[in-house]
Amino acid sequence: MNKVANRQAICETLLERVNEDQEIVVLCSDSRGSASLTPFAERYPDNFVETGIAEQNLVSIAAGLAKCGKRAFAVSPACFLSTRSYEQCKVDVAYSNTNVKLIGISGGVSYGALGMSHHSAQDIAAMTAVPNMRVYLPSDRFQTKKLFAELLADEKPAYIRVGRNPVEDIYQEENCPFEMDKATVLSEGEDLLIVACGEMVGPATLAAKELKAEGIGVTVLDMYCLKPFDEESVRKYASKARAVLTVEEHSPYGGLGAMVAQIVGRDCPRKVINLSLPDSPVITGTSSEVFAYYGLDKNGIKEKAKELVG
Known part of the structure; x- marks a missing residue:
């Protein structure tokens, strides 16, 4: 850890x-x-x-x-x-x-x-x-x-x-692909595109690995750059996928999900579902407890992904 x-x-x-x-x-x-x-x-x-x-x-x-x-x-x-x-x-x-x-x-x-x-x-x-x-x-x-x-x-x-607590490593010190203002592609598959940012990238990646083992191909984009926004990568991978799922530790309004939906709806129409915090004060608990409650953990992302492409 x-x-x-x-x-x-x-x-x-x-x-x-x-x-x-x-x-x-x-x-x-x-x-x-x-x-x-x-x-x-x-x-x-x-x-x-x-x-x-x-x-x-x-x-x-x-x-x-x-x-x-x-x-x-x-x-x-x-x-x-x-x-x-x-x-x-x-x-x-x-x-x-x-x-x-x-x-x-x-x-x-x-x-x-x-x-x-x-x-x-x-x-x-x-x-x-x-x-x-x-x-x-x-x-x-x-x-x-x-x-x-x-x-x-x-x-x-x-x-x-940035968050308060340590998060599991997604990259390695000697292997951390990075291009300024360009999303990082963590996996590729043509059933579903998951776009995540911040602390949501970790559980999105874990969910994608388990989905792959079940025969569901998932592309995961680490969209660390919310502005400038990497529209090109969203278009490229959304156009290959059956549906798009966004995951963010943010309100459902005006965040990652809204940006992705705007691009996909304009350029390559697909169904887009946004996993986010609710438009209300969240429950009391640790980050992991809050994420699990609102489906922002690995299991919640996996379940929503299956609904989308199942």
Whole structure:
């Protein structure tokens, strides 16, 4: 079982790069511990800014530093970063086109029992709607490191959501195919296309393996890039499949499912079903308990897939 969360992979990548790039600056809103950034703050205090619980200030300060030539990484719980500071993300970062990477930690239902106030089930819809804002949900620690290596090399705004807990490895350190803004194909089959993002890629992959053993061929796309969205891959594989299933830790409105349905409906009509969180406050429980309850685990995905192609 992997014990390294994606947020730790972010810290490791920043630590590896800050020696050669002193323009890197990390900002937190009293969240260095939950973001696994304490090692960075302790080793590079001159490259670290603590704003306290002030998410709007966090984003505006990051934008100001970026305008001064810094590579700013603003880190805060996704539930607050994507709502409380939404105007600052829209105006100070995206509209002003500043080099700020907004990192939403503990995304989705990671905070479990803390309830709707601490869940971020709307951030894909909110952030993809903002011009100039790119949106990424990496699926495991190795992909996270690849993504951040690319983000460190550009100067454009981005929002990145990662979960709170470690997730099972999908890739390997020595075998992690990655192309910026291009979905990764994890398996191929012509019965069903499954498009998943973030923590849903793991259970989607497991479900596909079991379906293959039962004679159902499944293509799985790891759509870590929600914006820019890889329309080409969706068209290519949806046109070969009998149906399409999307899986996301997000509201049913404005997320991955809506994007895929829009493309498939326009370019290669097929039946599209979206597995997501409900349009209501979710039940209380750990992430795995919530996923199982709403059919977002391996068994739920497998069952829905069989309904679609059975």
